[in-house]
Amino acid sequence: MGFSGFALLKEALNGQRGWTEHWRKAAPKPAYDVVIVGGGGHGLATAHYLASRYGITNVAVLEKGWIGGGNAGRNTTIIRSNYLLDGNIPFYELSMKLWEGLEQDINFNAMVSQRSVLNLYHSDGQRDAYARRGNAMALHGVDAEMLDREAVRARVPYLDFDNARFPVKGGLLHRRGGTARHDGVVWGYARAADRRGVDIVENCEVTGFLREGGAVVGVETTRGTIRARTVGMAVAGSSSLLAAKADLRLPMESHVLQAFVSEGIKPLVDGVVTFGAGHFYISQSDKGGLVFGGDLDPFPSYAQRGGLPVFEDVAECALAMMPMLSRLRILRSWGGIMDMSLDGSPIIDHTPVEGLKINSGWCYGGFKATPASGLCFAHLLATGELHSAASAYRLDRFARGALIDEKGVGPTPNLH
Numbered sequence: 001m002g003f004s005g006f007a008l009l010k011e012a013l014n015g016q017r018g019w020t021e022h023w024r025k026a027a028p029k030p031a032y033d034v035v036i037v038g039g040g041g042h043g044l045a046t047a048h049y050l051a052s053r054y055g056i057t058n059v060a061v062l063e064k065g066w067i068g069g070g071n072a073g074r075n076t077t078i079i080r081s082n083y084l085l086d087g088n089i090p091f092y093e094l095s096m097k098l099w100e101g102l103e104q105d106i107n108f109n110a111m112v113s114q115r116s117v118l119n120l121y122h123s124d125g126q127r128d129a130y131a132r133r134g135n136a137m138a139l140h141g142v143d144a145e146m147l148d149r150e151a152v153r154a155r156v157p158y159l160d161f162d163n164a165r166f167p168v169k170g171g172l173l174h175r176r177g178g179t180a181r182h183d184g185v186v187w188g189y190a191r192a193a194d195r196r197g198v199d200i201v202e203n204c205e206v207t208g209f210l211r212e213g214g215a216v217v218g219v220e221t222t223r224g225t226i227r228a229r230t231v232g233m234a235v236a237g238s239s240s241l242l243a244a245k246a247d248l249r250l251p252m253e254s255h256v257l258q259a260f261v262s263e264g265i266k267p268l269v270d271g272v273v274t275f276g277a278g279h280f281y282i283s284q285s286d287k288g289g290l291v292f293g294g295d296l297d298p299f300p301s302y303a304q305r306g307g308l309p310v311f312e313d314v315a316e317c318a319l320a321m322m323p324m325l326s327r328l329r330i331l332r333s334w335g336g337i338m339d340m341s342l343d344g345s346p347i348i349d350h351t352p353v354e355g356l357k358i359n360s361g362w363c364y365g366g367f368k369a370t371p372a373s374g375l376c377f378a379h380l381l382a383t384g385e386l387h388s389a390a391s392a393y394r395l396d397r398f399a400r401g402a403l404i405d406e407k408g409v410g411p412t413p414n415l416h
């Protein structure tokens with residue numbers, strides 16, 4: 001059933017009885033053209049673009065849990081394209097353009113809200129770094145504005161301007177950045193893919209790969225063996241575990257990233273604001289809760305929940321930026337497992353194993369990448385070629401030394 005003003009009106013008059021399930025509870029078939037492992041945002045977006053742009057509909061998305069149970073439904077929902085490096089900017093800007101048309105494309109309200117992202121700076125050196133980033137963005141056609149201290153004060157007057165340990169000197173404003181409803185995005189992609197005939201199979205864990213002459217020709221799952229012409233893996237924090245089943249060792253570590261939500265308050269933070277003197281960012285959800293996060297837990301883990309030291313660090317950053325937050329109660333926190341690559345950038349590529357393609361290494365920035373990642377991975381699965389916007393995201397860049405180290409912190413996954 002399609003969503004439209006007419007459908008809303010009809011259901012309002014009909015007691016909301018006509019709405020149907022967003023996607024079928026598909027049972028796995030013995031064979032598909034393409035099997036995608038992982039029903040997060042990236043796997044589902046890939047299925048949608050395979051069907052809608054490349055006409056390939058004999059596709060299954062295999063998810064070991066439920067749709068939206070992974071990082072796709074655990075993130076802090078920020079979307080942006082304010083990157084610095086050549087390998088990244090065109091990809092993330094493609095993603096931003098896809099976000100801008102997403103709701104029409106998938107006929108679903110994903111609550112895409114371009115409420116802006118403001119990066120604060122607190123020193124002259126940091127100002128220069130943001131000016132450089134803003135210029136790089138502008139050269140690629142991405143919106144970027146440098147704000148001085150008074151312009152920042154006019155925009156976000158609730159920051160500590162007068163007594164701060166790290167005084168706010170200005171900010172880099174990216175107006176087209178913002179937020180989208182994370183689980184709405186996965187539900188929307190799942191529904192759109194399902195409507196074109198893709199099978200979305202939940203509670204179906206891939207436990208191994210079916211190999212013939214070394215090539216991957218299908219997957220072993222908890223719901224039986226499924227053959228496929230091509231297999232694409234998009235399992236985020238489980239990438240190393242799954243790749244190991246195909247005898248691959250990835251340049252990646254898995255770490256937990258936490259998010260926090262406060263009690264609901266009246267509208268206060270109307271965009272996304274990031275602290276420049278520590279790792280902390282904040283936005284406000286439509287329900288009124290302040291949503292914020294910070295650094296990864298520094299040690300590798302598959303726990304899906306984080307530790308108190310990071311919580312403490314996040315709270316300290318929050319109070320340094322907005323002392324009034326000391327009076328706020330945190331209602332919820334949770335963690336997700338991040339696929340941290342050695343240079344902090346993703347991989348969308350073939351693997352050395354024939355028949356197996358990889359989409360991984362999203363670190364803690366993969367939500368904003370969801371549409372472009374899906375499109376570029378669909379392109380690879382459909383054509384065997386790298387998409388021009390993702391041509392830097394090759395697996396062999398770690399061997400070639402062609403790293404995309406956006407943060408400039410070297411081969412230390414937990415620092416990216």
Ligand SMILES: Cc1cc2nc3c(=O)[nH]c(=O)nc-3n(C[C@H](O)[C@H](O)[C@H](O)COP(=O)(O)OP(=O)(O)OC[C@H]3O[C@@H](n4cnc5c(N)ncnc54)[C@H](O)[C@@H]3O)c2cc1C
Pocket residue numbers: 037038039040041042043062063064065066068069070071072073074075076077078079204205206207234235236237238242257258259293334335336337362363364365366367368369
């Ligand atoms: C707290 C937190 C905050 C974040 N904030 C942001 C943000 O503000 N902006 C941003 O851009 N990014 C953010 N991210 C990162 C972003 O959420 C991830 O990079 C992105 O969601 C990863 O892609 P995905 O949606 O496909 O992953 P997932 O949703 O994790 O999908 C992978 C799926 O694979 C499934 N799976 C794993 N192994 C198997 C198997 N063997 N068989 C079958 N299925 C399997 C998992 O169950 C999971 O559902 C954040 C992440 C976290 C945890």
